Amino acid sequence: MRPLSLLLAAVLGSLPGVAGAPYGGVRAPRLLSQTGLYAAPGRLDPRNRAYSPQYPLWSDGAAKARWVRLPDGAAIEAGDEDAWTFPVGTKFWKEFQFHGRKVETRLLWHARPGVWIFASYAWNAAGTDATLVPEEGLPDAAEIAPGLRHTIPGVADCRTCHENGRTEVLGFTALQLSTDRDPGAIHGEPPRPGLLTLEDLVKEGRLRHARADLLARPPRIRAGDPETRALLGYFAANCGACHRMDHPLDGLDLDFRPTGRTPGEPGLASTVNRPSQYTLPGEAPGTTLRIRPGDPDHSAVYSRMASRRPLSQMPPLGSALADREALDRLRAWIARAPAR
Numbered sequence: 001m002r003p004l005s006l007l008l009a010a011v012l013g014s015l016p017g018v019a020g021a022p023y024g025g026v027r028a029p030r031l032l033s034q035t036g037l038y039a040a041p042g043r044l045d046p047r048n049r050a051y052s053p054q055y056p057l058w059s060d061g062a063a064k065a066r067w068v069r070l071p072d073g074a075a076i077e078a079g080d081e082d083a084w085t086f087p088v089g090t091k092f093w094k095e096f097q098f099h100g101r102k103v104e105t106r107l108l109w110h111a112r113p114g115v116w117i118f119a120s121y122a123w124n125a126a127g128t129d130a131t132l133v134p135e136e137g138l139p140d141a142a143e144i145a146p147g148l149r150h151t152i153p154g155v156a157d158c159r160t161c162h163e164n165g166r167t168e169v170l171g172f173t174a175l176q177l178s179t180d181r182d183p184g185a186i187h188g189e190p191p192r193p194g195l196l197t198l199e200d201l202v203k204e205g206r207l208r209h210a211r212a213d214l215l216a217r218p219p220r221i222r223a224g225d226p227e228t229r230a231l232l233g234y235f236a237a238n239c240g241a242c243h244r245m246d247h248p249l250d251g252l253d254l255d256f257r258p259t260g261r262t263p264g265e266p267g268l269a270s271t272v273n274r275p276s277q278y279t280l281p282g283e284a285p286g287t288t289l290r291i292r293p294g295d296p297d298h299s300a301v302y303s304r305m306a307s308r309r310p311l312s313q314m315p316p317l318g319s320a321l322a323d324r325e326a327l328d329r330l331r332a333w334i335a336r337a338p339a340r
């Protein structure tokens with residue numbers, strides 16, 4: 001493990017699967033071409049459906065493509081709208097490109113009941129196939145900016161974000177695929193034909209026990225204005241995997257999961273004018289606020305997102321570059337003093 005993983009494993013000590021998880025004896029194939037993504041070299045298997053979560057994760061500006069493969073005829077158990085249960089055999093892939101070149105493709109595979117395989121494949125220079133990356137990950141996978149390299153996370157890092165005790169799948173959710181798509185989402189892709197939506201899933205009978213009015217009242221973040229909605233969506237995707245009340249980190253009482261039901265939303269209630277356990281440089285212990293309305297530079301949330309020092313950056317994993325666009329929008333929003 002890299003030191004950062006060790007640190008997180010210590011903080012997240014009780015997190016299942018961080019170290020030595022049993023993978024049910026199942027292994028990820030050695031080559032991406034053996035995982036079922038392609039029907040023939042360079043040609044996607046048409047049974048793998050493209051989708052795009054309305055609120056994507058920031059990964060150093062990588063261009064991403066995502067596909068899901070649900071086993072033929074199988075349905076998702078969708079009774080719990082915040083944590084769908086996927087049939088055994090389900091596979092997700094996420095491809096990362098930097099500067100127009102494919103760098104890695106990640107795989108999340110429900111291989112056996114209760115066993116999820118996490119793997120990443122590093123593309124060869126010719127772009128013909130990609131090879132399984134070692135468990136520890138792969139530093140220096142590509143140059144993302146002058147002197148800055150993209151690191152492919154190790155499996156412990158994948159699990160730190162993806163295993164929060166309820167569902168391993170983070171971006172294929174009722175909210176993320178909602179037909180009420182947020183036009184202001186940060187780095188969000190506009191809808192386009194061919195992207196799987198909540199409506200397709202309902203019409204194709206892929207959701208079992210979903211509420212009857214799911215399409216009439218699709219999930220949506222309740223916020224008083226469009227920018228607050230977009231920022232809460234950003235937090236949900238980029239921070240909510242760890243900062244949520246059903247995660248081992250819940251002791252921080254920092255909760256970015258949107259409920260889609262209460263206008264107050266935990267993402268506001270647990271940040272605006274709320275004390276942080278972190279102390280900003282120059283502030284007296286106990287006086288730092290997570291979001292100080294009107295003052296982004298004295299808001300822990302803004303400061304930790306802007307940092308890329310290993311011990312203070314947020315998220316702690318998965319990116320080497322701060323997200324400029326998100327920071328600019330968050331800054332303007334805090335400066336306008338969000339009301340509770």
Ligand code: HEC
Binds near residue numbers: 154318
């Ligand atoms: C910083 C936290 C983080 C780390 C580390 C991380 N992921 Fe993810 N991953 C996410 C989030 C959030 C999404 C959903 C948003 C998106 O797709 O942009 C996601 C989406 C995915 C998806 C699409 C299915 C889904 O859950 O939505 C796959 C496949 C995936 N990740 C695999 C991996 C693998 C394999 C690793 C390790 C090599 C990894 N991830 C590391 C946060 C993370």
Ligand code: HEC
Binds near residue numbers: 239312
């Ligand atoms: C991979 C898990 C993970 C993700 C994702 C993550 N954090 Fe954190 N965060 C932590 C851990 C662990 C701590 C506690 C240790 C520390 O302060 O570094 C923490 C602490 C914090 C704190 C200080 C605690 C407090 O009481 O205020 C803030 C603020 C914070 N995170 C904001 C964010 C924001 C904003 C995001 C998304 C942009 C984010 N985090 C994403 C793991 C994560």
